[in-house]
Amino acid sequence: MSTYACTLADVRAAAARVRGLAHRTPVMTSETLDALAGRQLFFKCENLQKVGAFKYRGATNAVRNLTDAEAARGVVTHSSGNHAQALALAARLRGVPAYVVMPRTAPAVKRAAVEGYGGQITLCEPNLPAREAAANAIVARTGATLIPPFDHPDVIAGQGTVALELLEDVPDLDALIVCVGGGGLIAGCAIAGRGLKPDLRVFGAEPAGADDAARSKAAGRWLPQTGPNTIADGLLTSTGELTWPVIRDEVERVFTVTDDEIRAAMRLVWERMKLIVEPSGAVAAAVALSAAFRALPGLKKVGATFSGGNVNLDQLWW
Amino acid sequence: MSTYACTLADVRAAAARVRGLAHRTPVMTSETLDALAGRQLFFKCENLQKVGAFKYRGATNAVRNLTDAEAARGVVTHSSGNHAQALALAARLRGVPAYVVMPRTAPAVKRAAVEGYGGQITLCEPNLPAREAAANAIVARTGATLIPPFDHPDVIAGQGTVALELLEDVPDLDALIVCVGGGGLIAGCAIAGRGLKPDLRVFGAEPAGADDAARSKAAGRWLPQTGPNTIADGLLTSTGELTWPVIRDEVERVFTVTDDEIRAAMRLVWERMKLIVEPSGAVAAAVALSAAFRALPGLKKVGATFSGGNVNLDQLWW
Numbered sequence A, B: 001m002s003t004y005a006c007t008l009a010d011v012r013a014a015a016a017r018v019r020g021l022a023h024r025t026p027v028m029t030s031e032t033l034d035a036l037a038g039r040q041l042f043f044k045c046e047n048l049q050k051v052g053a054f055k056y057r058g059a060t061n062a063v064r065n066l067t068d069a070e071a072a073r074g075v076v077t078h079s080s081g082n083h084a085q086a087l088a089l090a091a092r093l094r095g096v097p098a099y100v101v102m103p104r105t106a107p108a109v110k111r112a113a114v115e116g117y118g119g120q121i122t123l124c125e126p127n128l129p130a131r132e133a134a135a136n137a138i139v140a141r142t143g144a145t146l147i148p149p150f151d152h153p154d155v156i157a158g159q160g161t162v163a164l165e166l167l168e169d170v171p172d173l174d175a176l177i178v179c180v181g182g183g184g185l186i187a188g189c190a191i192a193g194r195g196l197k198p199d200l201r202v203f204g205a206e207p208a209g210a211d212d213a214a215r216s217k218a219a220g221r222w223l224p225q226t227g228p229n230t231i232a233d234g235l236l237t238s239t240g241e242l243t244w245p246v247i248r249d250e251v252e253r254v255f256t257v258t259d260d261e262i263r264a265a266m267r268l269v270w271e272r273m274k275l276i277v278e279p280s281g282a283v284a285a286a287v288a289l290s291a292a293f294r295a296l297p298g299l300k301k302v303g304a305t306f307s308g309g310n311v312n313l314d315q316l317w318w
Helices: A008-018 A031-037 A055-064 A068-072 A082-094 A108-116 A128-142 A153-169 A184-196 A212-219 A243-250 A259-273 A280-289 B008-018 B031-037 B055-064 B068-072 B082-094 B108-116 B128-142 B153-169 B184-196 B212-219 B243-250 B259-273 B280-289
Strands: A040-045 A075-077 A098-103 A120-124 A175-179 A201-207 A253-257 A301-306 B040-045 B075-077 B098-103 B120-124 B175-179 B201-207 B253-257 B301-306
Touching: A008 A055, A008 A153, A008 A184, A031 A040, A031 A259, A031 A280, A040 A153, A040 A280, A055 A082, A055 A153, A075 A082, A075 A128, A082 A098, A082 A108, A098 A108, A098 A128, A108 A120, A120 A128, A153 A175, A153 A184, A153 A301, A175 A184, A175 A280, A184 A201, A184 A243, A201 A212, A201 A280, A212 A243, A212 A253, A253 A259, A253 A280, A259 A280, A280 A301, B008 B055, B008 B153, B008 B184, B031 B040, B031 B259, B031 B280, B040 B153, B040 B280, B055 B082, B055 B153, B075 B082, B075 B128, B082 B098, B082 B108, B098 B108, B098 B128, B108 B120, B120 B128, B153 B175, B153 B184, B153 B301, B175 B184, B175 B280, B184 B201, B184 B243, B201 B212, B201 B280, B212 B243, B212 B253, B253 B259, B253 B280, B259 B280, B280 B301
Parallel strands: A040 A301, A075 A098, A098 A120, A175 A201, A175 A301, A201 A253, B040 B301, B075 B098, B098 B120, B175 B201, B175 B301, B201 B253
Antiparallel strands: none
């Protein structure tokens, strides 16, 4: 394995660091989904993780890996999704401030969620330069450490603990299917999974409406995501400088699914497994159920991520 | 403990009988719900049971406890809810027929569910005499065994395995809260739980709109449910000849909650625990969160049932 942002040893260190802080989430199975997928599926339930998403692992690892002096000055991010909540809780549990920059257009529910975990919100104009400027101003003022949502060695190593635990519970997995947004989860899982088990096959799962990783793999070079359009709102971003090389070299293929396939998989998980997954959280399951994936020979036992369960319950999703 | 329809030994025999057929469901916890309840709660997730409800345990125990000759002639019921599906699957897995009598007004989705598990449906007029007559005709014709939804020793013993497993996982529980419809679950759990641990306190949980057990406990004599009106459609029936004596003697008190409390608890479980529970399945949680239950002193660790997760996902519940 080439040199990436982190190693299997870093993921192991992250596992020790997050133990007792992050849940060791259960692995769930369903005969119904197995029958539809034509093989045995093992779902790692990060929808049952604290804050409702795997993001809490990476945020916790990053916050816990700061020195006391660094930590005391706090942490900053300008993500407004699950990572912001995760970072706020991780910081609160270390007793240090978390500064979260959000566009002034962010929904009230997201602001309330971050504030509920003790995060201090700074509102800014809804564009990336404004968000970066606001975050940099906080760093300049407070000396806080910027913890981005995926392109950071400690975040990637933290997310890799998902694969570490899954392979401890189901050591004879043939493959993993991991959803891809910025790529922190799949990069960490590929490094951990293939580090532990070099013949493990790792596949990416993307919405067709945000398929930068699939296109990048096909082109053999990094391509950005532009104009994403999908129900899977956790997977809109491009992969990063640190995550893309891992995807390029360690991920066999990235499969895409339509929003209809995502919605159908999500409903199936709610209905048959009685688990709430958000659309992004159902993308790996949708890939497992797709004709293209089913056609792959030689995979008896496949692990897949339920990456999160934070979903608006005031709307019908189908 | 007086003489009831079954004993702790029967529940243990049921546990051996259903092993490998029913799921050993997980026990889940939530810091958010603990904070709201003012104590530690341990939820036994029968929403993750086969067929999506605890009913599968009792049905399986009853079907497996038949002799081969009895089983070959099949089983009958005239329940049309989760018990019908549970009995159909339990029979199919023993390779014997299940005859299910349903009112011709039963929703298509319930008919399809029973048929999906291989049950043979007989439609009848929508009243109890017609249902009983149709079931008796099937018994006369086929020699099948009638397995009612709750008032049967093997069914009660099967449901009692819920408490057996919960106490194996969390031996130092101070109390159980169990929802009450016909009373099969609470009777089995009280027999098993107090058999194992005589100082265990067992509480019932009922919707205010179907509070026959609460009224019966208050009156000290069996009272029927008439004109039930609640969102918790699995808890409409009166308790039975076999279940009532256990409730009378072994259940300390039956708490009632309003439909608004049930709906709020259900939403909290979906939102914070990411678990789909049906309204009936959230009634024990609603009691745990109620002011009346919170006011009880001396209960640090309380087990509660998520009894089922079969809910119409095409409607908003709040």
